[in-house]
Amino acid sequence: MFVGTHNHGQGHETAFAQLVSERTGLDLDNIEVVFGDTRRVQRGLGTFGSRSAVVCGPAITLACERVIDKARNLAAHMLEAATSDIELKDGHFTVAGTDHRVAFSAVAKNAYSAGGFGEDGREPGLDETAFHDPQGFTFPFGAHIAEVEIDPATGVTQLISYTAVDDLGVEINPMIVEGQIHGGVVQGVGQALMERLCHDDTGQLVTGSFMDYTMPRAAALPLITSERIATRAQSNPLGAKGAGEAGTFAAPAAAGNAVMDALASAGVTHFDMPATPLRVWQALQAR
Amino acid sequence: MYAFSFHQPETLEEAKRLFGESDDPRYLSGGHTLLPSMKLRLATPSDLIELNAIESLKGISIEGDNVVVGAGTRHGDVAQSADVLAAIPALADLAGMIGDFQVRNRGTLGGSIANADPAADYPAAIVGLNATVKTDRREIAADDYFTDLFETALEEDEIVTAVSFPTPVRAAYMKFPNPASRYAIVGVFVAETAGGIRVAVTGAGASVFRVVEMEAALTVNFAPEAVADILIPDDDLNSDIHAANDYRAHLVTVMAKRAVEKALG
Numbered sequence A: 001m002f003v004g005t006h007n008h009g010q011g012h013e014t015a016f017a018q019l020v021s022e023r024t025g026l027d028l029d030n031i032e033v034v035f036g037d038t039r040r041v042q043r044g045l046g047t048f049g050s051r052s053a054v055v056c057g058p059a060i061t062l063a064c065e066r067v068i069d070k071a072r073n074l075a076a077h078m079l080e081a082a083t084s085d086i087e088l089k090d091g092h093f094t095v096a097g098t099d100h101r102v103a104f105s106a107v108a109k110n111a112y113s114a115g116g117f118g119e120d121g122r123e124p125g126l127d128e129t130a131f132h133d134p135q136g137f138t139f140p141f142g143a144h145i146a147e148v149e150i151d152p153a154t155g156v157t158q159l160i161s162y163t164a165v166d167d168l169g170v171e172i173n174p175m176i177v178e179g180q181i182h183g184g185v186v187q188g189v190g191q192a193l194m195e196r197l198c199h200d201d202t203g204q205l206v207t208g209s210f211m212d213y214t215m216p217r218a219a220a221l222p223l224i225t226s227e228r229i230a231t232r233a234q235s236n237p238l239g240a241k242g243a244g245e246a247g248t249f250a251a252p253a254a255a256g257n258a259v260m261d262a263l264a265s266a267g268v269t270h271f272d273m274p275a276t277p278l279r280v281w282q283a284l285q286a287r
Numbered sequence B: 001m002y003a004f005s006f007h008q009p010e011t012l013e014e015a016k017r018l019f020g021e022s023d024d025p026r027y028l029s030g031g032h033t034l035l036p037s038m039k040l041r042l043a044t045p046s047d048l049i050e051l052n053a054i055e056s057l058k059g060i061s062i063e064g065d066n067v068v069v070g071a072g073t074r075h076g077d078v079a080q081s082a083d084v085l086a087a088i089p090a091l092a093d094l095a096g097m098i099g100d101f102q103v104r105n106r107g108t109l110g111g112s113i114a115n116a117d118p119a120a121d122y123p124a125a126i127v128g129l130n131a132t133v134k135t136d137r138r139e140i141a142a143d144d145y146f147t148d149l150f151e152t153a154l155e156e157d158e159i160v161t162a163v164s165f166p167t168p169v170r171a172a173y174m175k176f177p178n179p180a181s182r183y184a185i186v187g188v189f190v191a192e193t194a195g196g197i198r199v200a201v202t203g204a205g206a207s208v209f210r211v212v213e214m215e216a217a218l219t220v221n222f223a224p225e226a227v228a229d230i231l232i233p234d235d236d237l238n239s240d241i242h243a244a245n246d247y248r249a250h251l252v253t254v255m256a257k258r259a260v261e262k263a264l265g
Helices: A012-024 A052-079 A104-111 A174-193 A246-264 A277-286 B012-021 B034-039 B075-080 B082-087 B089-095 B101-106 B109-115 B122-128 B212-220 B245-263
Strands: A086-089 A092-095 A101-103 A141-151 A156-167 A224-229 B005-007 B025-028 B047-050 B060-063 B066-070 B132-135 B139-141 B146-148 B160-166 B170-177 B184-193 B196-202
Touching: A012 A052, A052 A086, A052 A092, A052 A101, A052 A104, A092 A104, A101 A104, A141 A246, A156 A174, A156 A246, A156 A277, A174 A224, A174 A246, A246 A277, A277 B245, B012 B025, B012 B047, B025 B034, B060 B082, B066 B082, B066 B109, B075 B082, B075 B089, B075 B101, B075 B109, B082 B089, B089 B122, B089 B170, B089 B184, B109 B122, B109 B160, B122 B146, B122 B160, B122 B170, B122 B184, B122 B196, B170 B245, B184 B212, B184 B245, B196 B212, B196 B245
Parallel strands: A156 A224, B005 B047, B025 B047
Antiparallel strands: A086 A092, A092 A101, A141 A156, B060 B066, B066 B160, B132 B139, B132 B160, B170 B184, B184 B196
């Protein structure tokens, strides 16, 4: 499967292969997902805007249906039955109501073998290409709650707990979706509490390495609780919604509001991210 | 990184001879400061003389009331040493706070104090415990060893061989780490030693320093509240994006107070 989206850690190799496996009955191990190689992939735009599952997913399932149709036609020839009598189940094409069947892999082999595809004008090969143009957007939504504790003596903010409840539509792989929520929350918390680009008076970047630019690390975070409800998206056949950015949207607001709420109890009326120890301490001094 | 000659002597004499024969030599121990500097081409020695093969620089021993730590001993080994944990748990605690696992598995006591980074942790223990720095030619008292930013009393080719830490009545180290690098923004070592109370501060200034006002107050009353209202002047303290100098001065008080609490158990 050649896809025009790009995977850089979101698990497309797994989730996209699942879409194919669920429809063809082929083992996940036999499905190779190819992306990001311009010698092999015809065209692509990459990955952005929480769109891979929503935009590429339906293209994958459409291409799958076309390949299956082609294979069913060839299987009918191999099984000497009518195409309308052929069922695809567990990776095999079967003549309905009989034990006559042929494996998908055997059909694939015949599709590329001289004479294997028959002599009645059938097109050889099992390649199909599909595009998907989304008709409208998806609208994931949710509520995130952050709890922080601030040490007024040092200005250190500790995230104590974080709970995210999101509606991300139909999920292809819930474990991967949960991982994306965690990753997004961590990025958002980093923005709210730690990360900051600083330049000196001459414009020189002084946070040019991770010795100075504070990235969120595991030790700075509590276990993140992620719960989901699923309402089908109406704008794509999978019912999926964008998930990749759900955490990054909510976490800065949730963590930032938690910090402001804590500081308000000490008389601070305004505070801008990030809540680094120095900035929190200065805000407490200035009240 | 530019090309350099690499030497691995097995004796101090050989190390010094190589040093004397080279154009622009540097001794190499754990390499956690020198090698990154060379990669950035900030340091361009002609010769690296690695000291890790010199057995006499390694190991931890108890000599009377002193814990003697060889200069080539890794931070991780100090942190986990049964001898150090029994005699001076605060020292093991401090060593366990240095950098991360990778740094603690390579970095050495001698390398750290020869480099004398203003944000290093060990200087606080050495001055706080009134330790003695042993070199290939003499012994240097803690108060005389660290002289300025990245400056020590060491001569050009002098090699730290060990540090002798007197066992205190009680001691503790509290560190406020840089949130990104984990170096000490402020680290305060408080100790009740045979020679009196000592309070040593690292990270805040150009070099480790003592706070005599806190020492005097703790001599009268070894309790957190004794130092709670003592604020050191911030004129000469470090100031950067993570900690302005007034914040560092404030943190010295907070960390000193918490170190006393920790020392009292």
